[in-house]
Amino acid sequence: MGYVQGLKCRECGREYPKDPINICAFCFGPLEVVYRYEEIAKVLSRERITSRPPNMWRYLELLPLDDAPTVGKDVGYTPLVRAENLARSLGVSELYIKNDAVSYPTLSFKDRVVAVAVSKAKEFDFDTIACASTGNLANAVAACAASAGLKSYVFIPADLEQGKIMGTQVFGTNLVGIQGNYDDVNRLCTEVADKHRWAFVNINLRPFYAEGSKTFGYEIVEQLGWRLPQNVVVPMAGGSLITKLKKSFQELTKIGLVEEGRTKMFGAQATGCSPIVTAVKKGTDLFKPVKPDTIAKSLAIGNPADGFYAIQTMTDSGGWGEEVTDDEIVEAMKLLAETEGIFTETAGGVTLGVTKKLIEQGKIPRDESIVVSITGNGLKTQEALLGRLQKHPVIDSRLDSFEALLVEKQSRL
Amino acid sequence: MKRKVYLTFPQKLIRDPLIYRVGHEFRVVTNIRCASVTDEIGVVGLEFEGEPEEIGRAMEYLKSRGVLVEPVVMNVIE
Numbered sequence: 010m011g012y013v014q015g016l017k018c019r020e021c022g023r024e025y026p027k028d029p030i031n032i033c034a035f036c037f038g039p040l041e042v043v044y045r046y047e048e049i050a051k052v053l054s055r056e057r058i059t060s061r062p063p064n065m066w067r068y069l070e071l072l073p074l075d076d077a078p079t080v081g082k083d084v085g086y087t088p089l090v091r092a093e094n095l096a097r098s099l100g101v102s103e104l105y106i107k108n109d110a111v112s113y114p115t116l117s118f119k120d121r122v123v124a125v126a127v128s129k130a131k132e133f134d135f136d137t138i139a140c141a142s143t144g145n146l147a148n149a150v151a152a153c154a155a156s157a158g159l160k161s162y163v164f165i166p167a168d169l170e171q172g173k174i175m176g177t178q179v180f181g182t183n184l185v186g187i188q189g190n191y192d193d194v195n196r197l198c199t200e201v202a203d204k205h206r207w208a209f210v211n212i213n214l215r216p217f218y219a220e221g222s223k224t225f226g227y228e229i230v231e232q233l234g235w236r237l238p239q240n241v242v243v244p245m246a247g248g249s250l251i252t253k254l255k256k257s258f259q260e261l262t263k264i265g266l267v268e269e270g271r272t273k274m275f276g277a278q279a280t281g282c283s284p285i286v287t288a289v290k291k292g293t294d295l296f297k298p299v300k301p302d303t304i305a306k307s308l309a310i311g312n313p314a315d316g317f318y319a320i321q322t323m324t325d326s327g328g329w330g331e332e333v334t335d336d337e338i339v340e341a342m343k344l345l346a347e348t349e350g351i352f353t354e355t356a357g358g359v360t361l362g363v364t365k366k367l368i369e370q371g372k373i374p375r376d377e378s379i380v381v382s383i384t385g386n387g388l389k390t391q392e393a394l395l396g397r398l399q400k401h402p403v404i405d406s407r408l409d410s411f412e413a414l415l416v417e418k419q420s421r422l
Numbered sequence: 423m424k425r426k427v428y429l430t431f432p433q434k435l436i437r438d439p440l441i442y443r444v445g446h447e448f449r450v451v452t453n454i455r456c457a458s459v460t461d462e463i464g465v466v467g468l469e470f471e472g473e474p475e476e477i478g479r480a481m482e483y484l485k486s487r488g489v490l491v492e493p494v495v496m497n498v499i500e
């Protein structure tokens with residue numbers, strides 16, 4: 010079963026069967042999954058979707074599996090929070106946080122893409138899953154492979170932080186640190202992928218893998234009461250998530266589950282790694298690769314694979330791109346935590362920091378609906394806050410010491 | 423052997439006929455599959471055909487001139 014027609018080159022339109030391949034043999038363009046939408050429109054309705062369990066597979070017909078998923082069955086359906094306090098602080102009327110900081114099981118939206126990739130890898134009969142990662146993807150692949158009972162190889166730069174290493178290794182994966190810079194890690198992984206018949210989630214399975222991001226968008230629309238948001242702000246690394254969100258809105262419109270409307274797509278990057286945003290601001294559709302230098306490590310991709318399409322997505326939709334400094338990232342992380350009680354990682358700081366700027370610039374109107382995409386959890390990037398929070402007082406265990414402290418605190422208010 | 427690569431030319435190299443030169447100075451056949459050039463930057467998808475060592479030398483030459491040479495898979499680390 011399934012509703013996948015096949016794969017199609019985004020550049021020249023040549024068609025391919027649904028195989029574990031990711032680039033067009035003729036023009037090198039990326040391959041994209043094509044569905045039989047007329048058939049999907051006949052079987053999928055709002056009622057059908059809402060009658061299913063609250064996870065990403067309630068949109069199964071719009072995902073590239075031939076059968077029901079075999080792993081990652083509980084991933085998705087994270088909260089869409091109406092952020093009243095934050096809205097007041099930013100001076101806007103209708104603000105939402107889509108909160109994948111609490112994604113099951115590894116606390117980032119990568120659980121969605123990996124659930125699709127590993128289910129697809131099982132359909133293709135691979136016995137080993139692999140990826141190259143600086144953190145979130147590594148966690149998600151290692152966890153999902155463990156629960157699927159598959160072998161996994163995860164390649165990381167040798168100098169990665171301890172927390173990310175532990176959050177990967179605990180799942181029993183074959184973790185390999187590689188000396189050298191990101192480019193060296195990249196090159197080796199491309200060679201390994203060429204040589205071994207493994208399911209590299211973001212190389213040979215990339216067309217399928219990337220489709221998982223669409224569920225983040227379907228959920229936003231459903232949780233808004235089957236309504237398209239007017240503005241969405243999205244963090245960008247490789248640029249895949251923002252293009253897939255756009256695709257998710259277009260698909261729901263095409264199959265008649267939501268009324269036609271316009272969603273402006275806004276992309277967010279850190280100043281220390283902003284090739285996509287820089288291109289948008291300059292008005293070109295090509296970006297210049299950069300050497301990343303930012304605390305937002307999960308967004309530090311200097312040569313983004315989907316950069317070109319991310320640029321198109323923003324400009325065609327009437328959106329825009331903006332960037333924030335490391336200090337602004339930390340300030341935004343604190344703002345989200347203090348107003349809404351949500352602890353996001355540096356990538357979320359980038360997204361909220363950029364949202365704030367775009368509102369101040371008038372690029373996002375204050376009276377329209379705004380969704381801020383929070384894609385990862387703050388517990389994973391605690392180094393970013395070291396020395397950035399006020400030191401707490403320590404007192405002896407007598408009541409009058411505490412009362413004295415209270416008086417002191419109140420006098421400072 | 424065939425090898426597919428992306429070449430990124432910074433602004434100062436856009437007007438040099440480097441791909442032409444590679445085809446003359448090394449025993450490789452070059453086949454441009456896609457290209458996009460602005461005032462600021464040029465990106466070309468190129469297929470080399472030839473002996474592996476000769477392709478390697480041709481790529482080294484391009485790198486030595488300041489061209490970014492990458493396998494067709496872009497950044498795969500995420």
Ligand SMILES: Cc1ncc(COP(=O)(O)O)c(C=O)c1O
Pocket residue numbers: 117118119145146244245246247248249250251307308354356384385500
């Ligand atoms: C937390 C987080 N948010 C956003 C992104 C960006 O995703 P994309 O590479 O699809 O642009 C990543 C990707 O690595 C991520 O880890």
Ligand SMILES: [Zn+2]
Pocket residue numbers: 018019020021022023033034035036037038
């Ligand atoms: Zn093609």
